[in-house]
Amino acid sequence: MKVTSDSRAKLTLPTDEQILIERDFDAPKHLVYQAYTTPELVKRWWHANRGEVTLVEIDLRVGGRWRYAMVTPDGTEVAFHGEYREIVPNERLVSTELYEGLPEGVSEDDAATVNTATFTEADGGTRLALLIETKSKVSRDAIIDSGMEDGLQDALDLLEQAAHSLH
């Protein structure tokens, strides 16, 4: 079946504890891997237009730590960190991830996820599959919920743009 050629990331929920995000890129695997694992380059894409990336630390070896932080326009700082578990250059990267602003009463153990990024060749480009594995359905749903605020904010921004364009 021919899939439409839009370049949106596709999100699916393979099990109650998993989130899978897939996206095709028009570039060879080694470049996608490079952009995914080089601090100066991560700084340029991880913000998702939602703020400014203030810190990207990547100690790319098994047991090495990573930490990303960004500041949103309203001054809120969000940060994540984790540890690399498995590294197969240009193929596969497994790491843990923990959000640093956990609400009270949520244990780090419950909130930590294991993220597996897989880089495969697809149609002359690269398919990146990012599998986020949580400890429970509750934490998975909380992660999805965190995106809902962004979604809402986007919708408000678009509404504002649309309103301006009418004047």
Add this chain to the structure above:
Amino acid sequence: MARAPTTTDAFNAVAEPRRRAILDALADGERPVNDLVELLGLAQPQVSKHLRVLRQVGAVEVRDKGRQRLYRLNGRALKPIHDWVSGYERLWSDRFDQLDVVLEDLKAKEQGDEGDQ
């Protein structure tokens, strides 16, 4: 009652790729099962099973017209699900759109380097 746990969870019901394909197909309008079977290239019992799950969570509705059963989307039931999933999906879409820009630079740089040799 069906015993599959997914049937009780609207989000999982909709996240299953085949069921998403059914919803996509129904987005163009009401269709009988046979249409869906043909469109998706699945066996009829499979399509019926997916439709049953989607009906249980209110994502599709059915009506009888003559001897045909016609299925259609229930947009109102789907909106919260769509909003819920699409926010996080959009976060990654936006990240990856920026990553495209980075990759264009890396490709140009790599080609430039080759040209120098």
